[in-house]
């Protein structure tokens with residue numbers, strides 16, 4: 029009797045445990061099934077969103093890595109993702125031309141460029157002169173902008189999935205701390221002199237990195253990554269070299285013949301969309317370090 033009582037008691041406890049873990053598992057399933065979807069347009073925005081949602085379901089990404097706006101196309105599947113999302117966050121038409129027809133009038137789309145919350149700079153011509161009335165779209169490379177974007181994403185994700193609000197807030201705080209540490213490490217490298225290091229870019233994409241990493245733009249080869257530089261521009265660059273050996277930052281492997289025309293020159297490959305990285309802060313840091321190494 030005693031034995032059987034103790035046996036059934038243990039059995040009840042085991043069943044209860046099973047039920048509890050089962051219910052918890054079921055609860056998690058229901059939660060994630062109910063989690064409202066937030067989609068983000070491209071890879072740098074996805075990395076920033078991941079920093080915010082760590083520990084909760086992550087956002088859907090519309091464009092593939094390396095399809096940052098200038099290129100890439102939108103598939104029927106992407107259109108379905110846009111329609112099924114509670115919110116779609118994108119930079120805006122001046123970067124993501126290929127998303128503009130689908131997103132410009134979508135009621136659930138949020139364009140970050142529409143907010144007056146970011147540091148903005150004008151586009152520059154190939155000689156580094158600002159072009160009046162324009163805005164350089166590569167805003168995420170500025171650490172203050174990256175932090176502001178995560179704050180905006182935290183608000184958006186919290187509206188979609190309020191059950192994770194405190195997690196999003198804690199993650200956003202942590203991101204700001206890590207970003208600040210990365211910037212502090214960079215300015216330490218610059219030393220006391222803080223002399224800006226001159227560089228060339230194949231196309232001018234790295235302006236928003238310059239302040240935090242003490243880089244100084246000395247001209248670009250072309251207005252677009254896909255357009256070959258003009259002979260007159262190569263001549264101008266050679267005639268206006270701020271230092272003997274220069275560094276060119278490119279997004280694809282530069283032709284050997286091209287480098288030969290700008291000797292002595294070094295080059296470093298840096299995707300503006302950070303598609304080489306799995307984490308925004310470490311990707312930003314790697315980019316800054318490799319550019320500085322190329323210059324020194």
Ligand SMILES: [Zn+2]
Pocket residue numbers: 098166232233300
């Ligand atoms: Zn670009």
